[in-house]
Amino acid sequence: MTQVKLATKIEAILYLKGQPLSLAELADYAHCEREQVEEALIELMSDYAHRDSALEVVETPTGYSLQLRSLFDNLMSDLIPAELGTGALRTLAAIALKNPILQTDLINLRGSSAYQQVQELVELGFVRKRRQNDGRSYWLEVTDKFHQYFEIEQLSQLRE
Secondary structure (H helix, E strand, O other), rough: OOOHHHHHHHHHHHHHHHOOOOOOHHHHHHHHHHHHHHHHHHHHHHHOOOOOOOOEEEHHHHHHHEOEEEEEEEHHOOOOOOOOHHHHHHHHHHHHHOEEEEEHHHHHHHHHOOHHHHHHHHHHHEEEEEEEEOOEEEEEEHHHHHHHOHHHHHHHHHHH
């Protein structure tokens, strides 16, 4: 079997774990000393810095991570499905079924936690908010991104 460089092994560990890891965790997974991990990380970070790659190794407050360069954040939001919790999905379903719905009516239907869920849905581009002309609430409606993401051409399909 071919001997694998420690930097390459660390790269594989960071890729497979998919989350920041401390030096101690990396040393444990790689079966080596922390000092060796530090040297391998420097080598790996330097390697990524000098090649034309979409990935980079960065130090975060919780450890080291292999991640997509921030230059590609727009691609991630376009290509990776949004991770919505059950509550946010239920709130989105209520908005889609009533489309449009007053935020006050939605809160009455879903409870006060819907305020945060609406904010998340707006940030993700699934819901649009517009101020009510003759009141203090907002009209909430689903966006084109909602239709594309959930592959629903018309909301009448949901009601059938």
